Amino acid sequence: MSVPTYRGLTWDHPRGYNALAAAAAQAEGLALTWDKHSLEGFEAHPIADLCARYDLVVLDHPHVGEAVAGDCLVPIETLFGADGIAAWEQVVAGPSLASYHYAGQHWALPLDAATQVMAYGRDRIEVPPTTWTELPQFAAQHAVALSLAGPHAILSFQSVCGALGAARAGGTFVDRAIGREAFAIMAALTGEVTVRAQALNPIAMLGAIEREEGIDLCPLIYGYVNYATRGVGFSNVPAGRGGRIGSTLGGTGIGISKRCEVTPALLDHLRWLMSEPVQRGFIPRHDGQPALRSAWQDAEVNAATGNFFADTLDTVEAALLRPRHDGAIAFQTAASARLRSALLDGAAADPVLDDLETFYRTHHPAGAET
Structure with a gap:
């Protein structure tokens, strides 16, 4: 049969x-x-x-x-x-x-x-940072890269905003004051290591950490259990105000x-x-x-x-959801490209945040769920 x-x-x-x-x-x-x-x-x-x-x-x-x-x-x-x-x-x-x-x-x-977690080389980092305020000083001593390729620039931004206390609010994509603060945190971490890693998707980024190819730590990257037995350590993401965890599912x-x-x-x-x-x-x-x-x-x-x-x-238990409306993928693509180029070019925050709100309004139908 x-x-x-x-x-x-x-x-x-x-x-x-x-x-x-x-x-x-x-x-x-x-x-x-x-x-x-x-x-x-x-x-x-x-x-x-x-x-x-x-x-x-x-x-x-x-x-x-x-x-x-x-x-x-x-x-x-x-x-x-x-x-x-x-x-x-x-x-x-x-x-x-x-x-x-x-x-x-x-x-x-x-x-x-x-969800996004923190990944680092086990043989190079004994104790990873636990807060976003620690990261700039930590990055002065270690090769820290942000994950910016594809959709990951905007996903990382949303997570930092979440750690600072808010994400989407009042029909906007992000509260402006929190958006500025999150942009500043990401800008401070967009140094030479991040510039070199700008095209790496999470799989490639984890591979680079495993092989010691110029990256010691990524504070927000989608976790892959497959690398946990290959020299890559994983931990909860850095916390924001009041110990708040920000990570995007x-x-x-x-x-x-x-x-x-x-x-x-x-x-x-x-x-x-x-x-x-x-x-x-x-x-x-x-x-x-x-x-x-x-x-x-x-x-x-x-x-x-x-x-x-x-x-x-x-981090998984506290993870944030991404926009899921019809048009969310188009928004994610446009927003990530704009944010990535701004960080790499050293642009000011407000014009970028203006554009993110424009993209959100363009791709989010009025009255639709987020």
């Missing part, structure tokens, strides 16, 4: 692919193959185009408004019910499930939890496209991926980064990963 056949798309990294591929190879009652695309494609490719070609799509939460506008994903409430959603809400790390809630429904299962979820013919076997497979034994065992053993809090707290999982999860869990 034939079994249903599915195609999935994930991103090209062991963390994004290996566990899904290994799970598909042993799935019962279905045939599932996973294709890969680049990290940049994962961050920016139109979600409707991907959903037209794939049954399952691994996505990031800024894409959900675009997906809702394009009517290309199935709300997971219709597949797993309110009780299933409520049960997952209690056990995922941080706002990993909430990040996929938009227009009254959830649009992906949070398979993978991540990443991670991934599995969305089910409208073209997908959902079967009980597929739902069982997805439930299995989200189950506690799999999240605490199978996924970490296959290079994955689990979404359940219990996996982040698991002693065996931490012993095998240089304590990556326990050392960064506070």
Whole structure:
């Protein structure tokens, strides 16, 4: 008897692919193959185009408004019910499930939890800084780089703003006074090391830290557990006023496209991926980064990963959400390019902040959710 056949798309990294591929190879009652695309494609490719070609799509939460506008994903409430959603809400790390809630429904299962954390060379830094006020002096003695490539300039900016006490407020992207302060912090850290690293995505940046290629520490970079056993240390991000943590959530979820013919076997497979034994065992053993809090707290999982999860869990739990409205990706792209060029050119803050607000108004439909 034939079994249903599915195609999935994930991103090209062991963390994004290996566990899904290994799970598909042993799935019962279905045939599932996973294709890969680049990290940049994962961050920016139109979600409707991907959903037209794939049954399952691994996505990031800024894409959900675009997906809702394009009517290309199935709300997971219709597949797993309110009780299933409520049960997952209690056990995922941080706002990993909430990040996929938009227009009254959830649009992906949070398979993978991540946020910006601090990364550093273990053999070069014994005690990393714990506050943003410490960083300028620390950077005078160590090679500190900001992550500015692709969307990461604006994501880092949002995180620094969060550490200082606010993000979006009153229909604006950021409070002006806090925006100026955050810009000044980032400008102070945009020295020669950051200039040299300006084109490095997080994977390349972590690789440079691992290989001692001119970077000792990055204070805000998306954490990859795969590097925690390769000489890279991870910790909670620097704190702002009152010990406030500012970090912008990443991670991934599995969305089910409208073209997908959902079967009980597929739902069982997805439930299995989200189950506690799999999240605490199978996924970490296959290079994955689990979404359940219990996996982040698991002693065996931490012993095998240089304590990556326990050392960064506070940051995940306090993480901020990015804009998710239709147009959020366009805003993120334009805002990051403007901020990156301004930091590298040594520009003044206010014209940049003016442009960020213009981009936000342009790409954020009036009255839409953020």
